[in-house]
Structure formats: structure tokens, C-alpha cells
Amino acid sequence: MKQLHRKDLFGWSEFNQERNLDFHSVLWVRKSGNALIDPLPLSDHDLMHLQSLGGASIIIVSNSDHCRDAENIAVQTGAKIVGPAGEQENFPIDCDRWIADNEEIVPGLIAYQLEGSKTPGELALVLENSTLITGDLIRSHIAGELCLLPTAKLSDLALAHKSLARLADLPSIDTVLTGDGWPVFKHGNAALQQLLEAQMKH
Amino acid sequence: MKQLHRKDLFGWSEFNQERNLDFHSVLWVRKSGNALIDPLPLSDHDLMHLQSLGGASIIIVSNSDHCRDAENIAVQTGAKIVGPAGEQENFPIDCDRWIADNEEIVPGLIAYQLEGSKTPGELALVLENSTLITGDLIRSHIAGELCLLPTAKLSDLALAHKSLARLADLPSIDTVLTGDGWPVFKHGNAALQQLLEAQMKH
Numbered sequence: 001m002k003q004l005h006r007k008d009l010f011g012w013s014e015f016n017q018e019r020n021l022d023f024h025s026v027l028w029v030r031k032s033g034n035a036l037i038d039p040l041p042l043s044d045h046d047l048m049h050l051q052s053l054g055g056a057s058i059i060i061v062s063n064s065d066h067c068r069d070a071e072n073i074a075v076q077t078g079a080k081i082v083g084p085a086g087e088q089e090n091f092p093i094d095c096d097r098w099i100a101d102n103e104e105i106v107p108g109l110i111a112y113q114l115e116g117s118k119t120p121g122e123l124a125l126v127l128e129n130s131t132l133i134t135g136d137l138i139r140s141h142i143a144g145e146l147c148l149l150p151t152a153k154l155s156d157l158a159l160a161h162k163s164l165a166r167l168a169d170l171p172s173i174d175t176v177l178t179g180d181g182w183p184v185f186k187h188g189n190a191a192l193q194q195l196l197e198a199q200m201k202h
Numbered sequence: 203m204k205q206l207h208r209k210d211l212f213g214w215s216e217f218n219q220e221r222n223l224d225f226h227s228v229l230w231v232r233k234s235g236n237a238l239i240d241p242l243p244l245s246d247h248d249l250m251h252l253q254s255l256g257g258a259s260i261i262i263v264s265n266s267d268h269c270r271d272a273e274n275i276a277v278q279t280g281a282k283i284v285g286p287a288g289e290q291e292n293f294p295i296d297c298d299r300w301i302a303d304n305e306e307i308v309p310g311l312i313a314y315q316l317e318g319s320k321t322p323g324e325l326a327l328v329l330e331n332s333t334l335i336t337g338d339l340i341r342s343h344i345a346g347e348l349c350l351l352p353t354a355k356l357s358d359l360a361l362a363h364k365s366l367a368r369l370a371d372l373p374s375i376d377t378v379l380t381g382d383g384w385p386v387f388k389h390g391n392a393a394l395q396q397l398l399e400a401q402m403k404h
Contacts, residue, residue, distance in 0.1 A: 002223055002384070005345040013224075015215070017247045021204055022215075045219045143207040144377070144387030175346070182204070185346030187388065 001027060001049050005175050005185045009131070010053070014040045021141065021181045025068070026133055028109070033057030035106060037125065037133055038066040038179050039073050047076065058082060060105060062135025063122040066179060067093050086113060086121015099123055112167060116159030118149060124167060131175045132167060132188060138195070140181030146195040147181075161199055168192035203229060203251050207377050207387045211333070212255070216242045223343065223383045227270070228335055230311070235259030237308055239327065239335055240268040240381050241275050249278065260284060262307060264337025265324040268381060269295050288315060288323015301325055314369060318361030320351060326369060333377040334369060334390060340397070342383030348397040349383075363401055370394035 001010040010027040026037040027050065034050075036059045042050060050056065056079040059070050064087050071093050074081050082105060083095040099105055101113035105125070112124045117137040125133040132138075137160060141147050154160050167173070168189070176188040184191045203212035212229040228239040229252065236252075238261045244252060252258065258281040261272050266289050273295050276283050284307060285297040301307055303315035307327070314326045319339040327335040334340075339362060343349050356362050369375070370391070378390040386393045 002217070003344055005347075007344075013217070015204070020251070049222070142205055142209075143385070145207075182387065183345070184387075185384065186386075 001046050004177065004183075006131075009127075009177075010049075011177070011183075012040060012042065012046050016180075019180070023068075023180055024178065024183065026177055027053070027056070028127065029053050030106065033106070035060060035109065036070075036073065036079065038062050038135060039069055041069040042073065042076075050077070055079075058106060060099070060109075060123070060125065061093070061095070062124070062133075062179065063087065063117070063119040064090070064092055065119065066135050084113070084119070084121040084123045087119055112163075114160070114163040116154055116156035116161070116163060118153045118155060120155075124163075126170065126173070129170075129172045131177060132170070132173045132192075133177045133179075135179045138164065138167070138176065138192075139178050140184065143182040144184065144191075146176060146178070146184060146191045148195070148199065161196075164192070164196055164199065168196040203248050206379065206385075208333075211329075211379075212251075213379070213385075214242060214244065214248050218382075221382070225270075225382055226380065226385065228379055229255070229258070230329065231255050232308065235308070237262060237311065238272075238275065238281065240264055240337060241270055241272055243271040244275065244278075252279070257281075260308060262301070262311075262325070262327065263295070263297070264326070264335075264381065265289065265319070265321040266292070266294055267321065268337050286315070286321070286323040286325045289321055314365075316362070316365040318356055318358035318363070318365060320355045320357060322357075326365075328372065328375070331372075331374045333379060334372070334375045334394075335379045335381075337381045340366065340369070340378070340394075341380045342386065345384040346386065346393075348378060348380070348386060348393045350397070350401065363398075366394070366398055366401065370398040 008029040013022040025039045028035045056077040080096040082097040085098040085100040114122045173188040176184040210231040215224040227241045230237040258279040282298040284299040287300040287302040316324045375390040378386040
């Protein structure tokens with residue numbers, strides 16, 4: 001796995017040929033149990049790396065299109081899976097817990113329930129006030145800039161804008177770890193503000 | 203290949219298990235012939251993508267440890283290979299041209315010859331005044347920050363600092379595309395200045 005912007009955060013990635021961008025997953029190393037977010041399949045090397053860092057006790061899936069290899073990794077690590085409360089009725093995999101808006105999933109990791117995305121109640125996560133981790137709604141197609149999912153995929157553009165505005169209103173966000181496309185490691189709040197401004201012009 | 207921060211720049215990457223970071227290569231799409239920098243092996247998908255964007259007419263190798271798949275890709279594309287003049291006598295692959303300090307390799311792409319790195323005359327490239335592309339000396343081990351090759355690998359730390367200072371003195375650099383580790387897409391000059399300050403404290 002790759003070191004991210006903090007010593008306790010790691011990531012692994014997979015190039016997607018259809019979209020010509022990388023998909024990303026995140027590991028947060030915590031004394032009371034490591035957390036994985038939207039985990040892609042792990043290579044043998046990365047699985048060994050994960051085990052050397054203490055395995056995983058919780059897997060957070062942001063939305064039903066980001067289950068990826070969560071079930072399999074839960075079996076390998078013994079981690080519990082948690083998913084978005086908004087999809088509880090039709091989620092494709094079993095979850096041990098359903099996460100609602102403003103819920104503290106583990107200490108220091110707050111869920112923001114997004115509206116208007118392609119799935120109901122997609123989760124974005126704020127880690128210790130400074131790192132935003134996004135699933136599908138907020139992403140990057142041009143390196144260094146954030147974008148939204150294409151409008152055609154959104155269930156409600158106005159609600160998506162409202163959810164974006166809520167995140168852009170968090171001044172202490174320095175890093176945005178996107179699930180899809182290049183992450184923004186510095187000046188994350190500025191990148192969110194720029195995206196919001198660009199969307200408001202449409 | 204992945205879109206970088208400009209519509210005419212693409213990259214492809216390979217995770218390195220030994221160092222737990224990605225190696226990167228760059229494609230610059232140009233009307234008068236595309237340029238590749240330190241090209242890693244291309245997947246079939248990326249080779250087709252490259253061909254759809256016009257193939258390649260020049261391959262620039264920054265140093266002898268970054269030859270990677272240059273020879274093979276030169277055969278596939280018909281591109282000429284150019285390498286650092288400082289290594290002309292012992293370069294591991296044939297080059298069609300040797301690049302010296304301040305040379306304009308193709309219009310808009312200027313070579314900076316670095317001193318004190320692990321190989322003589324390692325090249326860094328400045329693309330249209332705003333994008334710095336580095337080989338080995340300047341890299342990233344923690345996302346969002348630049349670092350130098352470990353001192354033990356450098357041939358001369360003081361000369362390496364002098365080369366770094368020269369690049370940090372280019373105010374218009376916004377992006378640093380590292381050969382090894384996470385790129386810095388925005389505020390590249392600030393990242394170079396921070397690295398220089400951190401080095402001066404040692």
C-alpha cells in the first residue's frame with residue numbers, strides 16, 4: 001500500500017480501463033482497530049502489508065457501487081462491514097451496521113450523508129476534521145481539480161449541490177481522498193469551493 | 203492512461219512493492235510529435251490509447267535508472283530516444299541524442315541538468331514554464347510533500363541542494379510530476395521551496 005499524507009493513512013489503487021482513471025481505497029491505522037474504506041481487491045503484497053499494520057476491524061462502504069472486495073476482505077480480516085442507512089433495504093452485501101447522517105462511525109470519523117447522488121444516502125467521511133474521503137459524488141477527472149458525477153447519473157442535481165455546499169462549508173478540510181480519480185492532498189477546501197462555484201455557474 | 207492536470211498530458215503508473223509507492227511516466231501530446239518521459243511498460247490498453255493519441259516521436263530518459271521500457275516502446279512506436287549528456291559514456295541503452303543543461307529538447311520543454319544525484323547529469327524537465335517533471339532526485343514519499351533521494355544515495359549533497367535551489371527558484375512552477383511517488387499538481391513552487399527550507403535545516 002502507498003503512504004498517503006499522514007503516517008496513519010495508506011491507500012491502494014486500481015487503474016480502470018473504461019474510465020482511464022484510478023480507483024482508490026483507504027486504510028486508517030488506529031490503535032483500537034484499523035478501518036478500511038471502499039476496499040478494492042488486495043494483492044498478496046498489500047494483504048501482507050495490511051496484516052503487518054494490524055489487519056482491519058471495520059470496513060466502511062460509501063455506496064452500493066463501491067462494495068468492491070469488501071465481503072472477501074471481511075472474511076480475510078474478520079472486519080465488520082458498515083454501509084449507508086439510505087440503502088439499507090437493497091444493499092447488495094450484508095452489513096453489521098447502517099450509518100446515518102452525522103454518525104461517528106469510529107471516534108474521529110464522521111459520516112456525511114449525501115443527497116441527490118446516484119444512490120440514496122451515499123456516505124462521505126470526514127476524518128479528524130481535516131481529511132474528506134468521498135465515494136462517487138465528488139471525484140476528479142482532471143488532476144488537481146474536483147468534479148461531480150456527470151449530471152445524467154445524479155438522482156437530483158439541486159440536492160447534490162446542497163450536499164456539495166455542506167462539504168465545501170467545512171473550512172478545515174485540507175485533503176480530499178477521492179474514490180475515483182486523483183486525490184487532492186493540499187488545499188482541499190479551496191478545491192471544494194472551486195467546484196461549488198463552477199457548479200453554481202451552470 | 204490517466205489524464206493529468208492538462209488535456210495534453212497523460213500518465214501511467216506502476217506500483218512498486220519494494221518501496222510501496224507508484225512509479226510514473228508521462229505523455230505529452232504535441233501536434234509535431236508526442237513525447238514520452240521515463241516510460242514504464244505499457245499495457246495493451248495503454249498502448250492502444252497512446253496510438254489513438256498519435257503514438258510517440260521522442261522518448262526522454264532522465265537517468266540510467268529510469269530506462270524502464272524505453273527501448274521496447276521505441277521499437278513499437280518508432281520514437282527516438284534521448285538521454286542525459288552526463289551519462290553518455292556508460293548509458294545502458296542507445297540514444298539518438300544527448301541532452302545537456304538548458305537544452306530545449308522539443309519546443310517548450312527545457313532540460314535542467316542536476317548535479318549531486320546518484321547518476322551524473324540527471325535531467326529534470328520544465329514543460330512550458332509551469333510543469334516540472336523529475337526523475338529520481340526530487341520525489342515524494344509522503345503525499346503532498348516533496349523529498350530528496352536519501353542522502354546515502356546521493357553523490358554530493360551540497361551539489362544536490364544547489365540543483366534543488368535552482369528549481370525552487372522557478373516561480374511559475376505549479377505542478378511537479380515526480381517519477382517516483384505521488385505527484386504535486388498545484389502549488390508546486392511552494393512544495394519545492396518547502397523542501398529546500400527543510401533541507402537547509404539539516
